[in-house]
Amino acid sequence: MTKGSDMKQNAKGVGLAIIGGGRVGLFRGEVAARHPAVEWIGLAEKSPNRAGEVGPKISADFVTQSHVELINRPETTAVIIATDEHLHVDPIMAAIERGLPMLIEKPLATNLAESAKVLKLIKDAKIDAVVGYTQRFRRRWLAAKEKCRTGALGDVTLVTSRAFMNRLVAIDNYKRTDDPSTISPLVISGTHALDICMWCLDGKKPVEVYARSIDKVLGPLYQGIDATAGMIMFDDGTVYHLNISWALPVTWPGAVYSLEVGIVGTTGVLTIDDTHRDIVLAVSKAQSEGYAPDQTRLVDFMGSYPPGDMALGELRGPMADETVSWLDRVAMGLPTVAATVDEAHRNLMLTKALDLSAKRKQSIKLPLGDADFAAVA
Numbered sequence: 001m002t003k004g005s006d007m008k009q010n011a012k013g014v015g016l017a018i019i020g021g022g023r024v025g026l027f028r029g030e031v032a033a034r035h036p037a038v039e040w041i042g043l044a045e046k047s048p049n050r051a052g053e054v055g056p057k058i059s060a061d062f063v064t065q066s067h068v069e070l071i072n073r074p075e076t077t078a079v080i081i082a083t084d085e086h087l088h089v090d091p092i093m094a095a096i097e098r099g100l101p102m103l104i105e106k107p108l109a110t111n112l113a114e115s116a117k118v119l120k121l122i123k124d125a126k127i128d129a130v131v132g133y134t135q136r137f138r139r140r141w142l143a144a145k146e147k148c149r150t151g152a153l154g155d156v157t158l159v160t161s162r163a164f165m166n167r168l169v170a171i172d173n174y175k176r177t178d179d180p181s182t183i184s185p186l187v188i189s190g191t192h193a194l195d196i197c198m199w200c201l202d203g204k205k206p207v208e209v210y211a212r213s214i215d216k217v218l219g220p221l222y223q224g225i226d227a228t229a230g231m232i233m234f235d236d237g238t239v240y241h242l243n244i245s246w247a248l249p250v251t252w253p254g255a256v257y258s259l260e261v262g263i264v265g266t267t268g269v270l271t272i273d274d275t276h277r278d279i280v281l282a283v284s285k286a287q288s289e290g291y292a293p294d295q296t297r298l299v300d301f302m303g304s305y306p307p308g309d310m311a312l313g314e315l316r317g318p319m320a321d322e323t324v325s326w327l328d329r330v331a332m333g334l335p336t337v338a339a340t341v342d343e344a345h346r347n348l349m350l351t352k353a354l355d356l357s358a359k360r361k362q363s364i365k366l367p368l369g370d371a372d373f374a375a376v377a
């Protein structure tokens with residue numbers, strides 16, 4: 001076994017390009033700026049005001065509005081792609097051209113055909129790329145994965161997940177898009193719970209999906225979807241039953257994500273309460289620190305903001321751990337539990353297939369046939 005000191009000696013310096021200096025680009029950039037292997041940081045951010053704000057915070061050595069210019073800089077040896085959901089593909093393509101390792105925010109693309117194209121190009125070029133399914137880095141999900149992996153539950157036969165969110169994330173997404181049909185609770189947010197549950201069901205092959213959606217709140221306002229409930233059936237008879245609503249009232253105390261998961265096996269069961277009801281903050285005046293998306297929210301399930309929490313000037317939690325793990329991998333070749341590009345594409349395919357099933361009110365067989373693939377792409 002290689003000792004830590006040998007690994008550190010053989011560590012490669014990282015020239016890091018961050019594409020997109022929004023909330024996530026800033027979080028990851030601040031973590032990267034403290035990583036011992038990071039020797040140089042470049043930031044590409046389309047908005048000059050935002051670039052001016054974020055550049056100094058992440059100690060950027062170079063700031064530009066153009067991802068092409070940054071990715072082609074000689075210093076750049078690894079890339080974080082933290083642009084808006086529907087704007088990942090162009091920077092991914094530029095990084096593929098240079099053969100650079102990548103940490104890509106989820107999803108790979110919002111269009112399934114583009115996701116398939118990007119997946120193939122990354123694999124053909126043998127590029128080391130991971131996708132930011134950040135929740136995997138929380139101890140409770142690592143513990144669940146370990147119990148499934150080591151057979152503590154016997155053969156897992158049933159998984160259930162219930163995701164509840166207030167409507168702020170949904171409204172933000174629908175307001176930002178010209179095409180509401182590309183935005184759904186499953187594709188944008190439910191994909192996190194789905195990734196964790198599919199991780200626990202590793203090795204089982206999904207063969208059919210069925211779902212129904214509701215659109216009473218966000219439908220009239222944004223042509224959006226409020227909630228989707230569905231099932232994924234596997235070739236060995238296993239069933240994954242999932243639902244998500246992202247149209248709860250703004251007063252629902254979960255800042256973003258509240259989740260309950262049950263995993264039933266032939267000889268054991270594991271239940272995980274990830275609703276964050278264990279730390280409840282109630283205040284008389286709205287908070288301006290940390291994640292504070294709406295001034296009318298005075299009660300908060302702390303810990304329900306997925307990237308983590310700010311404390312003593314630093315982001316603490318899974319997004320910090322995920323960023324460090326990926327930088328360790330780039331610098332020292334260490335393994336990471338981050339989602340692979342194959343898993344990210346599969347997650348997008350499943351969420352799109354569930355949305356199609358809900359639209360048609362019919363079950364959909366997997367793998368998708370050409371007509372169904374064209375319908376979701």
Ligand SMILES: NC(=O)c1ccc[n+]([C@@H]2O[C@H](COP(=O)([O-])OP(=O)(O)OC[C@H]3O[C@@H](n4cnc5c(N)ncnc54)[C@H](O)[C@@H]3O)[C@@H](O)[C@H]2O)c1
Binds near residue numbers: 050105
């Ligand atoms: N893993 C998680 O827990 C998690 C949490 C939140 C968001 N996300 C994902 O992270 C990504 C970014 O989300 P966010 O909340 O930071 O969004 P954001 O809107 O705050 O930031 C995106 C930024 O990218 C910039 N941008 C877009 N295209 C660009 C380009 N080609 N070149 C340079 N700059 C560009 C925009 O100007 C914007 O500032 C999304 O894919 C989102 O789904 C992941």
